[in-house]
Every structure is written in structure tokens, then in C-alpha cells.
Amino acid sequence: MHSITTIILTYNEEKHIARCIKNAQQFSSKIFLVDSFSNDKTVAIAESLGAKVFQNKWENNHAKQFNWGLENLPITTEWVFRLDADEYLTEDLILEINKKMPSISEKISGIVCERKMYFLGTLMTKGMVQMNMLRLFRYADGICEDRWMDEHIVLTKGDTEQFEGYFVDDNKNSLGWWVEKHNNYSIREAVELLNLDYHIITPKSEQAIAHELSDDAKSKREKKRKYANMPLFWRAYIYFVFRYFFKLGFIQGKEGFLWHFLQGWWYRTLVDAKIYEVKKACGTDPKKMKQFILENYNLKL
Structure with missing residues (x-):
């Protein structure tokens, strides 16, 4: 398995977390949850699937929570993938990661992938602009910018490469x-x-x-x-x-x-x-x- 740690931020994600972890296990060597003290079955489900759970108080800021994870989790892998609990990678993107990452250029510090949305069980393919996001990055070269909205992973050095596959946001809540x-x-x-x-x-x-x-x-x-x-x-x-x-x-x-x-x-x-x-x-x-x-x-x- 590749030297990739997937970090998932969670709070009461029992509807999504099993799907998310099982998906991440197909390309990650380690999976960590930064949990904001969920009071449902999120933690129990995650631990039963082998993910490691660390809890940190939520301070109304996704970027701050993710950066806390970067600073405090026992990350030993070369790469980190940021994945939301209601997201998962398509089979094509997983295959692409598994194929390309072992020989990726040392000049590349970030991988950009397209993100697509499900709404009411339907993949939105019309009326949308392509949403490309940097989610996979070298641990030593990336951080999440501290913003109230629209926060992105930013690089301190290195270039990015666009992968062809995409991942999806598929939330099952009402x-x-x-x-x-x-x-x-x-x-x-x-x-x-x-x-x-x-x-x-x-x-x-x-x-x-x-x-x-x-x-x-x-x-x-x-x-x-x-x-x-x-x-x-x-x-x-x-x-x-x-x-x-x-x-x-x-x-x-x-x-x-x-x-x-x-x-x-x-x-x-x-x-x-x-x-x-x-x-x-x-x-x-x-x-x-x-x-x-x-x-x-x-x-x-």
C-alpha cells in the first residue's frame, strides 16, 4: 500500500463513515479521524474498521481542525489525503492513484482531482463548472489555509499535477x-x-x-x-x-x-x-x- 495517510474530519457521521473508510482503505496505508466528540456511533464504527480516532474540540473552523490534525496526528507517511466523511473516490481515481503514485516526480507536491456532487441521489453533471481540488499532498509541503469558507490545501513548495479521475460528495442526510x-x-x-x-x-x-x-x-x-x-x-x-x-x-x-x-x-x-x-x-x-x-x-x- 502507498505511503498515504487519509485524514477525515467527523462529527456524528454514522451514515457515511463506514463507506468513507472502506473506500480510503483501497489507497491509504493509514486512516485517521479527527472527531469533534461525536455522540452517535461514528467512533465505534471507525474503530471497528481499523481507523485510528483522535478527538479535538470543534472551534467552528474546518481549516483549524484539519491543521490541528496535521500538527498532532502521528503521521509517518510521505503523503496525506484530505477526505470528508460524505465523500469517496471513484474506482477510476483509486486505480489512477495506485498506478501513478509510486513513480510520481519529486517536483510534484500536490495532486489535483475533480470533485463532483450528488444531490437527491443524482450525480449533477449539467449546469456545473469543473471543480478541481488539491486534496493529495506531500505531508511536509502542504497546509490548509485558514479561511471561514472556501478553504483550500496550499503548498509551501513544489508543483501540482492533475489526475483524470474524480471523487464525489454524496451526502445521505435529508x-x-x-x-x-x-x-x-x-x-x-x-x-x-x-x-x-x-x-x-x-x-x-x-x-x-x-x-x-x-x-x-x-x-x-x-x-x-x-x-x-x-x-x-x-x-x-x-x-x-x-x-x-x-x-x-x-x-x-x-x-x-x-x-x-x-x-x-x-x-x-x-x-x-x-x-x-x-x-x-x-x-x-x-x-x-x-x-x-x-x-x-x-x-x-
């Missing part, structure tokens, strides 16, 4: 759970967009500047900047029309409509509504914004 999750995400996204204009997030450290984003992450950030410059509320509508009609999202029936409406229009309108709420209460004063977000959404920026 639609109500999905809505609540995105409601929680929306204030984080609002903070990231407000920060572009008002600099309300204090940089964690100067060290982060030295880290290198993948080309795909840089492209995504540039698109976000362009989106942020569009008119509030109208941009969510335009984004939905682009995805659903011009990118042929309507071809995928009811599931396609619900996906693009909820994720492409409703969610982004909710983000804009929270931006509007903050600016209406605080004007353009960054200090007032930070205090308002802390008092109303319990996010300390």
Missing part, C-alpha cells in the same frame, strides 16, 4: 439537513464577500502569504472577486440563469431544478440578504460589522 447546513454556511460566505471590500477579517499570520494556491483555486478566487463586484441580489439571479439555462442544468429534471435553484439562487440570495442586513445595521464601518456578526452569529473575526 434535504432539511442540507438547507440548515447552507443556512449556517451563508453567514460565512457573507463574511468572505464583505471582507473583499471592508477587510473585516484579521489575517491569522504573515506565514499564510508564503503559501501557494493551486491554479484552480486561484481561478475560483478570481471568479469570486468578479461575482462580488456585481449588484447585490441580481448576481444570484444571473448565476442561476447561467447555470440552469445556458449550462443546461434543466436537462436533469426535478433534481436539476432543485439543485440549481437551491444551491445557485436561494443560497446565494441568502448570502446577499445577510450582507444587506449587516450593511443596513452597520453602514460601512468594519468595527461595527465585526461586532454585529459576533453578537448575532457568534463568529469572532
Whole structure:
């Protein structure tokens, strides 16, 4: 088995964790969970399958939790794969990893793979842009950038290589759970967009500047900047029309409509509504914004 450690962040993931671990066992030599004190069967299931579980208090930040794992887990492998509990690799990507990793160039420090989404049991293939993510990286050369949303693995040195296979996000929870999750995400996204204009997030450290984003992450950030410059509320509508009609999202029936409406229009309108709420209460004063977000959404920026 290759010198790869897979790290999985968990909290009450009993619906997904067995599938995730069994999938990771096909390309990993070690599997570690960083668990936020689950109160379901997550830990018991993971340990029964041979994964090692380490628990750390959740501090409302995925990047901080993952970086805690990088710093504190007994990692002895050359490579690390970041995998969410509701994700798994396709057979083609597993075969590609098993074939290519033994002879990968020493100049390569990160492997970029495409991520695809399931929604209501349907793989979303229309209306989507290709989501490439750096998830496999040399342990000594990577870290997760500390952001409220849209955090990426960044490299301190080395190049990246794109693999052809893809992995999927296939969450088995209810639609109500999905809505609540995105409601929680929306204030984080609002903070990231407000920060572009008002600099309300204090940089964690100067060290982060030295880290290198993948080309795909840089492209995504540039698109976000362009989106942020569009008119509030109208941009969510335009984004939905682009995805659903011009990118042929309507071809995928009811599931396609619900996906693009909820994720492409409703969610982004909710983000804009929270931006509007903050600016209406605080004007353009960054200090007032930070205090308002802390008092109303319990996010300390």
C-alpha cells in the first residue's frame, strides 16, 4: 500500500463513515479521524474498521481542525489525503492513484482531482463548472489555509499535477439537513464577500502569504472577486440563469431544478440578504460589522 495517510474530519457521521473508510482503505496505508466528540456511533464504527480516532474540540473552523490534525496526528507517511466523511473516490481515481503514485516526480507536491456532487441521489453533471481540488499532498509541503469558507490545501513548495479521475460528495442526510447546513454556511460566505471590500477579517499570520494556491483555486478566487463586484441580489439571479439555462442544468429534471435553484439562487440570495442586513445595521464601518456578526452569529473575526 502507498505511503498515504487519509485524514477525515467527523462529527456524528454514522451514515457515511463506514463507506468513507472502506473506500480510503483501497489507497491509504493509514486512516485517521479527527472527531469533534461525536455522540452517535461514528467512533465505534471507525474503530471497528481499523481507523485510528483522535478527538479535538470543534472551534467552528474546518481549516483549524484539519491543521490541528496535521500538527498532532502521528503521521509517518510521505503523503496525506484530505477526505470528508460524505465523500469517496471513484474506482477510476483509486486505480489512477495506485498506478501513478509510486513513480510520481519529486517536483510534484500536490495532486489535483475533480470533485463532483450528488444531490437527491443524482450525480449533477449539467449546469456545473469543473471543480478541481488539491486534496493529495506531500505531508511536509502542504497546509490548509485558514479561511471561514472556501478553504483550500496550499503548498509551501513544489508543483501540482492533475489526475483524470474524480471523487464525489454524496451526502445521505435529508434535504432539511442540507438547507440548515447552507443556512449556517451563508453567514460565512457573507463574511468572505464583505471582507473583499471592508477587510473585516484579521489575517491569522504573515506565514499564510508564503503559501501557494493551486491554479484552480486561484481561478475560483478570481471568479469570486468578479461575482462580488456585481449588484447585490441580481448576481444570484444571473448565476442561476447561467447555470440552469445556458449550462443546461434543466436537462436533469426535478433534481436539476432543485439543485440549481437551491444551491445557485436561494443560497446565494441568502448570502446577499445577510450582507444587506449587516450593511443596513452597520453602514460601512468594519468595527461595527465585526461586532454585529459576533453578537448575532457568534463568529469572532
